[in-house]
Amino acid sequence: MSDLLRRLRERGWRLTAQRRVIAEVLDGEHVHFTADEVHARAVARLPEISRASVYNTLGELVALGEVIEVTTDGRAKRYDPNAHQPHQHLVCSGCGAMRDVRLAGDPLRALPEDERFGFVVSDVTVTYYGRCPECGAGDLREASGAD
Amino acid sequence: MSDLLRRLRERGWRLTAQRRVIAEVLDGEHVHFTADEVHARAVARLPEISRASVYNTLGELVALGEVIEVTTDGRAKRYDPNAHQPHQHLVCSGCGAMRDVRLAGDPLRALPEDERFGFVVSDVTVTYYGRCPECGAGDLREASGAD
């Protein structure tokens, strides 16, 4: 059983076949599937699994901090199981493919060659998240480097 | 007439009432409306303007580099007319409100107090954009399975 499944069990999760399959799909490096991609891969192992269960489970994993939800373009969100190691993302503006990258030095400087994965990098954005004065404190996201 | 409209005319744009109204809506600082918000404000001045025209015009403004399209959460894209001055964004994870911020020093360090706009900042993301080896250079958006 994967580390993820063990941690989930320790947190009182009921280990259903659906959750097991989703956890299996989300195993590996540079995995950044959309919900539909997760569903397609889950169906290959458990044909009757529903889209709703995939959305439910992904949402729970995000809430638990086991998976990071990434929105880069205006299309489907992607789910990154590499939640326990701070990193940034390199995104293809053509097909949406993503890679995990680690920063060294000033983020606004060029990515090191060995972190480019063959991409031609053309842009970098920095976005801060928080709560505005009207919204106040609420379901805060976890910091991954912000003070 | 605004600077924006003058630049557009210089580029050969036909200055329709719809485009004029949209340009007026997109005037000011810290303006980050969604397409629907732009539409609502445009309708107040030109009741018969359609959603399609708002989407068309915003898309054209983005292609011309006069407006920046920002996707921060999984919700509607926002359109930032502050395209000629490099800056980053501060986003409320509650309501989606956005502020323009300027970096000083290491982006992963805390935002300076005077750039926080009363927000409680909890996270920062750095994302690089480019073209992956399969997509190569170019502007075409070809959907293919990511990864």
Add this chain to the structure above:
DNA sequence: TCCTATATTGGACTTTGTCCAAGTCAAGAT
């Protein structure tokens, strides 16, 4: 004023995601 390429429109359609009532099942209790 006329002409016509360009722009606009409404509505159908797609993608992505949420919500819900009803049925199912994991796992602790017996």
Add this chain to the structure above:
DNA sequence: ATCTTGACTTGGACAAAGTCCAATATAGGA
């Protein structure tokens, strides 16, 4: 091993955001 129960799953309806298209209107040059 079986029972019980509340958490989990399901399919389908629904919603938000955005795209596409054929028909219509119009800005701006001739």
